[in-house]
Amino acid sequence: MKRTSLIAATVLVALIGASCSSEPEGPSEITLMTHESFAVSDGILEQFTQETGIAVTVLRSADAGTMVSQAILTKDHPVADVMYGIDNTFLSRGLDNALFLPHTATDIGSVPDGLRVNGDPVTPIDFGDVCLNTDPTRLAAAGIEAPATLADLADPAYAGTLVVEDPSTSSPGLAFLLASIATFGETGDYPWQSFWADLAANDLRIVSGWDQAYYGEFSGGSGEGQRPVVVSYATSPAAEVFFGDLDAPPTDIVDDGCFRQVEYAGVLAGTQAEKAAGQLVDYLLSRTFQEDIPLNMFVFPANDTASLPDLFIDYVPTPTAPVVMDPATIGANRERWLAEWASVVR
Amino acid sequence: MRSRRSLLLIAAIPVAYLTYFYAYPLATILITGLFPDGKLAASSFVDIVTNPVVRSVAWFTLWQAVVSTLLTVLLGIPGAYVFAKYRFPGRSLLRSLTLVPFVLPTLVVGVAFLAVFGPGSPLGFDLRGTVWAILIAHVFYNLSIIIRGVGVFWEQIDPRLEDAARTLGASRIRVFREVTLPLLRPAILSSAALVFLFTFTSFGVILVLGDLQHTTLEVEIWRQATAFLRLDLASALAILQLIGVTAILVMYGRAQKRVSGGLPLRPPGEVARRPASVGEWAVVGATLTMLLLIVITPLAVLIGRSLSTAEGVGLSHYANLIHPTGAFTLFISPIEAIRNSLGFALPAVLISGIIGLLSATIVVSGRGRGGSTFDTMLMLPLGTSAVTIGFGFLVALDQPFDLRSSLLLIPIAHSLVAIPFVVRSTVPVMDAVQNRLREAALVLGASPHRAWREVDLPLVARALAVGSLFAFAISIGEFGATSFIVRPSTTTIPIAIFRLLGRPGTFGEAMAMAVILMAITAVAALGIEAIRGSRTGGV
Amino acid sequence: MLEVSDLTVRYGAEIALDGANLVVADRSIHALMGPSGSGKSTMLRAIAGLEHPDGGDVRWNKTSITDVPTHRRGFGLMFQDYALFPHRTVAGNVAFGLRMQRLDADTVRARVTSVLDLVGLPGYETRSVGTLSGGERQRVALARTLAPRPRLVLLDEPLGALDRSLREHLLIEMHSIFAKVEATVLYVTHDRDEAFTIADQIAIIRDGRIVADDTPEGLWHNPPDVWTANFIGLENLCTLAGLARLGLQPPMTGATAGAVPPEAITLATDGTRSGIVVGSHFRGGAYRVELDVGTDAFLVAWSPIGLEPGAQQRFEIAAGSVRWFAD
Numbered sequence A: 001m002k003r004t005s006l007i008a009a010t011v012l013v014a015l016i017g018a019s020c021s022s023e024p025e026g027p028s029e030i031t032l033m034t035h036e037s038f039a040v041s042d043g044i045l046e047q048f049t050q051e052t053g054i055a056v057t058v059l060r061s062a063d064a065g066t067m068v069s070q071a072i073l074t075k076d077h078p079v080a081d082v083m084y085g086i087d088n089t090f091l092s093r094g095l096d097n098a099l100f101l102p103h104t105a106t107d108i109g110s111v112p113d114g115l116r117v118n119g120d121p122v123t124p125i126d127f128g129d130v131c132l133n134t135d136p137t138r139l140a141a142a143g144i145e146a147p148a149t150l151a152d153l154a155d156p157a158y159a160g161t162l163v164v165e166d167p168s169t170s171s172p173g174l175a176f177l178l179a180s181i182a183t184f185g186e187t188g189d190y191p192w193q194s195f196w197a198d199l200a201a202n203d204l205r206i207v208s209g210w211d212q213a214y215y216g217e218f219s220g221g222s223g224e225g226q227r228p229v230v231v232s233y234a235t236s237p238a239a240e241v242f243f244g245d246l247d248a249p250p251t252d253i254v255d256d257g258c259f260r261q262v263e264y265a266g267v268l269a270g271t272q273a274e275k276a277a278g279q280l281v282d283y284l285l286s287r288t289f290q291e292d293i294p295l296n297m298f299v300f301p302a303n304d305t306a307s308l309p310d311l312f313i314d315y316v317p318t319p320t321a322p323v324v325m326d327p328a329t330i331g332a333n334r335e336r337w338l339a340e341w342a343s344v345v346r
Numbered sequence B: 001m002r003s004r005r006s007l008l009l010i011a012a013i014p015v016a017y018l019t020y021f022y023a024y025p026l027a028t029i030l031i032t033g034l035f036p037d038g039k040l041a042a043s044s045f046v047d048i049v050t051n052p053v054v055r056s057v058a059w060f061t062l063w064q065a066v067v068s069t070l071l072t073v074l075l076g077i078p079g080a081y082v083f084a085k086y087r088f089p090g091r092s093l094l095r096s097l098t099l100v101p102f103v104l105p106t107l108v109v110g111v112a113f114l115a116v117f118g119p120g121s122p123l124g125f126d127l128r129g130t131v132w133a134i135l136i137a138h139v140f141y142n143l144s145i146i147i148r149g150v151g152v153f154w155e156q157i158d159p160r161l162e163d164a165a166r167t168l169g170a171s172r173i174r175v176f177r178e179v180t181l182p183l184l185r186p187a188i189l190s191s192a193a194l195v196f197l198f199t200f201t202s203f204g205v206i207l208v209l210g211d212l213q214h215t216t217l218e219v220e221i222w223r224q225a226t227a228f229l230r231l232d233l234a235s236a237l238a239i240l241q242l243i244g245v246t247a248i249l250v251m252y253g254r255a256q257k258r259v260s261g262g263l264p265l266r267p268p269g270e271v272a273r274r275p276a277s278v279g280e281w282a283v284v285g286a287t288l289t290m291l292l293l294i295v296i297t298p299l300a301v302l303i304g305r306s307l308s309t310a311e312g313v314g315l316s317h318y319a320n321l322i323h324p325t326g327a328f329t330l331f332i333s334p335i336e337a338i339r340n341s342l343g344f345a346l347p348a349v350l351i352s353g354i355i356g357l358l359s360a361t362i363v364v365s366g367r368g369r370g371g372s373t374f375d376t377m378l379m380l381p382l383g384t385s386a387v388t389i390g391f392g393f394l395v396a397l398d399q400p401f402d403l404r405s406s407l408l409l410i411p412i413a414h415s416l417v418a419i420p421f422v423v424r425s426t427v428p429v430m431d432a433v434q435n436r437l438r439e440a441a442l443v444l445g446a447s448p449h450r451a452w453r454e455v456d457l458p459l460v461a462r463a464l465a466v467g468s469l470f471a472f473a474i475s476i477g478e479f480g481a482t483s484f485i486v487r488p489s490t491t492t493i494p495i496a497i498f499r500l501l502g503r504p505g506t507f508g509e510a511m512a513m514a515v516i517l518m519a520i521t522a523v524a525a526l527g528i529e530a531i532r533g534s535r536t537g538g539v
Numbered sequence C: 001m002l003e004v005s006d007l008t009v010r011y012g013a014e015i016a017l018d019g020a021n022l023v024v025a026d027r028s029i030h031a032l033m034g035p036s037g038s039g040k041s042t043m044l045r046a047i048a049g050l051e052h053p054d055g056g057d058v059r060w061n062k063t064s065i066t067d068v069p070t071h072r073r074g075f076g077l078m079f080q081d082y083a084l085f086p087h088r089t090v091a092g093n094v095a096f097g098l099r100m101q102r103l104d105a106d107t108v109r110a111r112v113t114s115v116l117d118l119v120g121l122p123g124y125e126t127r128s129v130g131t132l133s134g135g136e137r138q139r140v141a142l143a144r145t146l147a148p149r150p151r152l153v154l155l156d157e158p159l160g161a162l163d164r165s166l167r168e169h170l171l172i173e174m175h176s177i178f179a180k181v182e183a184t185v186l187y188v189t190h191d192r193d194e195a196f197t198i199a200d201q202i203a204i205i206r207d208g209r210i211v212a213d214d215t216p217e218g219l220w221h222n223p224p225d226v227w228t229a230n231f232i233g234l235e236n237l238c239t240l241a242g243l244a245r246l247g248l249q250p251p252m253t254g255a256t257a258g259a260v261p262p263e264a265i266t267l268a269t270d271g272t273r274s275g276i277v278v279g280s281h282f283r284g285g286a287y288r289v290e291l292d293v294g295t296d297a298f299l300v301a302w303s304p305i306g307l308e309p310g311a312q313q314r315f316e317i318a319a320g321s322v323r324w325f326a327d
Helices: A002-021 A044-052 A064-073 A091-096 A136-142 A171-184 A192-201 A210-217 A236-244 A274-284 A287-297 A310-315 A327-345 B004-034 B042-050 B052-085 B091-103 B106-117 B131-154 B159-167 B172-200 B204-209 B217-227 B231-255 B278-307 B316-322 B326-330 B334-365 B371-378 B386-396 B409-432 B435-443 B448-477 B493-500 B507-538 C040-048 C090-100 C105-118 C134-146 C164-181 C192-198 C216-221 C226-231 C240-245
Strands: A029-034 A055-060 A082-087 A123-134 A162-165 A205-207 A229-233 A259-268 C002-011 C014-024 C029-033 C055-060 C075-078 C152-156 C185-189 C201-206 C209-214 C237-239 C257-259 C265-267 C273-282 C287-292 C298-303 C312-317 C323-325
Touching (some): A029 A064, A044 A055, A064 A091, A064 B386, A082 A274, A091 A327, A123 A171, A123 A287, A171 A229, A171 A259, A210 B106, B052 B231, B131 B172, B131 B278, B131 B448, B231 B386, B278 B316, B316 B334, B334 B371, B334 B448, B386 B409, B448 B507, B493 B507, C014 C040, C014 C055, C040 C075, C040 C152, C134 C164, C164 C192, C185 C192, C209 C216, C226 C237, C240 C257, C265 C298, C287 C312
Antiparallel strands (some): C002 C055, C201 C209, C287 C298
């Protein structure tokens, strides 16, 4: 028995020892904390290392909400130097908890004013629109027009057509809820709650995540389901063309009730390498990185000098008036809105 | 009997391990959550106790877990019986396939279930949004726990006990009720406890198949911790969940009455035989049909999806993964994903094998001296919310070594879930090893350590193999728990599937990746079957 | 009365029983003896209904029971290592068969008490079977088998696992118990002494066939063939050549071997034959003496006094005492 225990102890010590030696230390290495959907082409981060001599370790978390919660929990002793991927629906939470050191990126002048945050606590890196996607084939077969506005969906003619994501578990779900709140308002004859009550009465389907909504319930594109209207992204039709090797998008978007999601990067307070962290944020906003974004993450670069791939130019529609909501407003009301939403649709 | 001193020495390792990697992080995060400004946020308890939504979630969590467990046991026992007692063509393959659901990411299972039990169901009923979808998915996931956990014990029970009962006038059903079932009781309770903990803390299945009414405490904790950042509420809910789990485990501990004396175990090869009569073939046939429907059909659906391309049936989704061209150069190669997955799975198996076996030894040797309590405590990590432990790692494991972003944390997290499997599958067999055998070895001149290695270990080896297989499956398929750990970018197979499912147009590739995961699991399970087969004569 | 006719059981290509025939009379103790692998356990299992025969018939009182399931046959089977239920107490084990007959609890309790008395374990009801000694386990197994008053008691090497003195003691006890309850018994053993001590009738099984079936005396004095004679331990079994050297010739043609009963050999200084003493061992009451009577031929005889190895010894063989075998 004694020998076995000894072996076990040795293995443990060896394992722990190994992990310690792999721990990144020193100013020539910094750590980037990001969410699960982060994707870049090979060589992009290596190019940053070549230019600056700073190596980057990427740490992945789950969704943006989990990532922000984790950063808040480790505020005093952060696991990373830079966070990328916090969006406008979670930003106020990060700001309220003083997660970031202000940093003005070198290329910030190329970012449209609407995306910038006052005082530059964080730097906008990319944006995208959450929009309703439709399946024209299915709608035509059913003899109904594609909805033109959000309000149309409350019409009994659209009964059983819509699938949305739960806003408390899904980021596009939350974006769509926010778009509906901005569209119908909190007061008046037909506030957002009434709209959702009508949707619920109209055989609304709610699922917990985008993939279940799109692949499981949506009938268009690569979806396998039965419903012709889904909450997805403005870039989804283009992605269908790209991955499906198609000539034309199989799906459309509805040019109403789109919500603009902006993702930011920031230097985490408590970093031991503030300067290097700032350099990485600068790099994330540089043209090299910005032009790599669209085909990897299917969002638009925040730097408007970055050129777009043909796919985006040809197939990604730009919503005329996407909802843009102040992060502070979202932060202040989010919990109440989610609770009200749940009680309306439950 | 091992001396008290050496027992304490053996106990020190697993106790230290579980204290540092489970109890300490858990306590730290709960304290962080409940004492936001150094003061107890007592209101959060009031909030959850008075909140009718929490009450209904807690109630649903409990009853769905109880019903799921009962259904799994009910359907798993015939499976365990057929695999333990009969030889038939395809037995090893089929038994290996029953493990495959265990590793599948819930997102993928959602797809398969929608196809089998959704609107286009070949069975003709749409179970979406009903609690049946959740219950069936839980059975699908956990059936192999019963089939293997009970089967490994069943195939070693001396069939003469059943013969004796028959000559005393008991019908086959009576024999089962009066002899077999009581003998299997420890193994059934053990496996059922695991299934209960899995379903009580169900997360992925609930997200994919549940809805606002049908949700568990686990999902609610996650929602509070990540969507609302109400760590106080999340902690209070986590404590509520722990209370529930502890209560159930205490009941389990009481029910787990030990079989008196040693049970005469037989080498399993001696017991299994071909079905002889029409009746036996009918039992085997009916059971296999049930397995086919619940387990194999959803798997077949996934394979079908992975082969279905724009041009009909083909391998283009696999080709896109293996030789990416055009748009698909963005994806990780399956080879690399497999390598990464194995890189986590092997240390996870090693750690849980060692810690699990040591723990099982304490449980068995320490009966009446706290061993049984330890046994019950070992299962707590399985019943603890994954998001809570993930956050606990972050706040607790920064000193003396900063392990928070260490790759090692992933196999450690897996081991917390896997250790109970190793313990649960080895303890019933260890309990049944007669002291006489051990004493025989001692008399023959073996040192106590040698006796353990030469007598206990070979007898336990098969059960250990089963436990390790589960540890492997847990690690290779695990996604939920590790997603709450910040980790260096290492794409495992489940993460690759998740990312492929995260954008339009790559559904087929996600399914192909899932089939690759299924294949690896089946191969691992078949490998274990082969080892077990060759050992048959040696026990 | 149990009748087994042409019973055949195959395990795949292997033939365990090859047309075995046996009759067990009511209230008799019938031993079934054979070397290991001869099919004796299979025979018991087939009679109990645990093994379905591939051919032949099992009848009880002239009625075929081949297709009657085990639990309806009303036979009791006691296993070699007892197969006591580890999850039940002594009383739980003994009562099992009674409960299967749906007897009421009081009857069961009374019967358990009386059977435990019968096997010499009064007051053992609440003991756990894990705490019993080997002899006690054997008695519990016997009690469990006898409690439901089986029409036929089948015993599979019931004393195999016990030490010699306990075995002899229990054998006598079992004999008196069977007599007391007037049981019909089929007793499987490989031990000659056991069979000869307890049985009214002994059947010998070899390679799945019954090759002899007789009373102990009949079997001993008239074994049907050399193999049986050898198996039951007949001494001084010699070839014709060996016997011819002693001046003994078969009375009939076709004989292949003969046996000289040790008690037919008288050691005497005026004996007509002689041999060299190679061994002399005290066996309580008399000495067992081995004599070398020529090339590789030995005879065993009994002597009231010890003899010196190496010494020449003359002896006489009683006329007509040699048993001749013709195979």
